[in-house]
Amino acid sequence: MYLQIKDVSKTFGTFTALSGVDLSIEKNEFVSLLGPSGSGKSTLLRLIAGLEQPTTGQVLIDGQDVTALPPYQRGIAMVFQDFLLFPHMTVRENLLFPLRMLRMNRDDAEERIDWCCRILSLTALKDRFPNQLSGGQQQRVALGRGLVCRPKVLLLDEPLANLDRELRRDMEIEIRSYQIQLGIPFVYVTHNQEEALSMSDKIAVVNKGGIEDFAEKSAVYDRPKTRFIAQFVGRSN
Ligand code: ADP
Numbered sequence: 001m002y003l004q005i006k007d008v009s010k011t012f013g014t015f016t017a018l019s020g021v022d023l024s025i026e027k028n029e030f031v032s033l034l035g036p037s038g039s040g041k042s043t044l045l046r047l048i049a050g051l052e053q054p055t056t057g058q059v060l061i062d063g064q065d066v067t068a069l070p071p072y073q074r075g076i077a078m079v080f081q082d083f084l085l086f087p088h089m090t091v092r093e094n095l096l097f098p099l100r101m102l103r104m105n106r107d108d109a110e111e112r113i114d115w116c117c118r119i120l121s122l123t124a125l126k127d128r129f130p131n132q133l134s135g136g137q138q139q140r141v142a143l144g145r146g147l148v149c150r151p152k153v154l155l156l157d158e159p160l161a162n163l164d165r166e167l168r169r170d171m172e173i174e175i176r177s178y179q180i181q182l183g184i185p186f187v188y189v190t191h192n193q194e195e196a197l198s199m200s201d202k203i204a205v206v207n208k209g210g211i212e213d214f215a216e217k218s219a220v221y222d223r224p225k226t227r228f229i230a231q232f233v234g235r236s237n
């Protein structure tokens with residue numbers, strides 16, 4: 001297993017946000033964490049990224065226990081709903097920024113940016129500023145800022161929530177195609193069951209800080225294990 005979450009729990013004061021979470025994800029898998037607002041999805045993603053420390057449990061990437069490592073040493077990138085591009089920087093400069101943080105030399109960085117722009121169809125837009133891009137193009141730059149570091153795992157926290165419905169459909173297909181091309185696991189948080197169904201290999205249904213089921217998406221949809229899952233996945237958003 002490429003990414004493993006072992007018996008992870010997280011408490012904030014007296015509140016238990018996550019408890020007894022186990023999850024094993026293979027290298028070529030697209031996994032959605034699907035659940036209602038407040039169920040603990042973002043907390044779980046932040047624990048994987050290293051932005052939060054688990055109260056108990058471990059996170060392993062490619063066999064290595066990374067629980068004690070800071071985010072930048074984990075080889076993980078994260079894309080957020082509010083993608084917050086630097087408005088005063090071009091696409092190229094936005095992509096360069098994370099590479100500067102890694103102290104990559106100029107030539108390697110330019111090569112990496114070119115690679116990233118090719119994959120994300122941003123080559124013709126490299127010198128534009130964010131306000132000269134459509135919503136979908138901006139979202140691709142946000143993805144690029146994650147991918148440009150060539151992460152071992154990409155985490156996405158409701159990245160399409162601010163886009164309109166039609167664009168969202170296109171981006172779902174695009175994001176899935178990037179995952180297939182790159183061959184790394186994508187862990188995709190959403191509260192939208194249609195999104196989870198169209199994009200994922202497997203779905204982890206998150207409810208009240210626990211994983212209610214983790215299985216191939218067809219199993220989750222066709223044979224819901226619990227009443228909660230039946231109700232939640234049966235609901236259209
Ligand atoms: P989701 O992403 O599924 O909507 P979150 O992981 O953001 O859920 O939050 C899960 C629960 O943990 C919520 O009740 C939230 O209020 C709580 N929570 C998250 N982060 C903190 C924090 N830093 N301090 C206290 N409570 C938190």
Ligand code: MG
Pocket residue numbers: 041042043
């Ligand atoms: Mg969230």
